Amino acid sequence: MIDTLIELATEAGVVIRKIYESGNFNTSLKSDNSPVTSADEEANELILGVLRQKYPEIPAVSEESENRVLDQGKFFMIDPLDGTKGFLNKTNNFTVNIALIENCKPTIGVIYSPISGELFYTSTSLESFKYNFLTKNRKVKLSGQLRHRNKIMLITSENNFTERESKVFKDKLKHDVLKIGSSIKFCKLAEGTADVYPRFGRTMEWDTAAGHAILKYAGGTLVDLKTKKELTYGKKNYENSSFLALRESKDIEKINWEKLSDYS
Known part of the structure; x- marks a missing residue:
């Protein structure tokens, strides 16, 4: 299955890049006032069409589809173009996200960045x-090991950073900040470029599922700030609470949970 999902993500990425570089696309607003483009829709149609053909027994939940509540524990979770605002603002920071959810947990994840060509994915060996x-280039195993830096690196969205993020650490630990859009933030944790990604407020399961799997198999974790446990999937309306993603699970000891309780 992982080979099929990788092929799908890259094929969708080719479609998205072609539209992006042509500048010829339509844009509209969804019911929640978030933008959607014809690139989102074409990538979504491609991915869902192949999944229905190859895995008809497994339902799919996608950001760009009318999704019903599922009563089974195995399903695909898809964001055909994560970072639509980055697509519209020409930042190059947008991705294709595909994940498999089993028993409320992401077991397979694929993230592809159409402009950089970077592909992040999980394997059957749980790596x-x-x-x-x-x-x-040669594929590289991700282990979350530090990459030539001394300070802790906090990563956050390009437009989401406030003082709250800087208060997640105990003892006012000195840290740098990296801002980037889309699910690539999870990949930066998994490859060791960043250490912690706090996200306050509403996100959707298709925003996190693929990155969650990739980060988990690289030795990191994603914690729901309400439950203080690993984030789960198949929730009501597929909405996430505030969460904290960590490069290494043991870094949870550096977190100021008392302060985070004010934001969860």
Whole structure:
């Protein structure tokens, strides 16, 4: 299955990149006032069409579809174009996200960045890897090991950073900040470029599922701030609470949980 999902993510990425570079696409607003483009819709149609053909017994939940509440524990979770605002603002920071959920947990994850060509994915051996689909370089196993830096690196969305994020650490630990859009933030944790990603407020399960799987198999974790446990999937309306993603599970000791309780 993982080979099929990788192929689907990269094929959808080719479609998205072609539309992106042409500048010829339509944009509208959804009921929640978030933007959707014809690139989102074409990628969604491609992914769902193949999944229905190859895995008809497994339902799929997608950001760009009318989703029903599922009564089974195995389903695909898809964001065909994560980072639509980045797509519209020409930041190059947008991805294709595909995950498999089993018993409320993400067991397979694929994230593809159409512009950089970076592909992040899980394997059947419960490991995570990085590979550049465009340059065809050697694949690299992700382990979350630090990458040539001394300070803790906090990663957050381009437009979401407030003082709250900087208060997640105990003892006012000195840290740097990296801002980037889309689910690539989870991948930056998994490859060791960043250490912690706090997210306050509403996100959806398709925003996190693929990145959650990749991060988990690289040795990290994603904690629901309400339950203080690993984030789960198949929740009502597929909505996430505030969460904290960590490069290493043991870094949870550096977190100021008392302060976080004010934001959860």
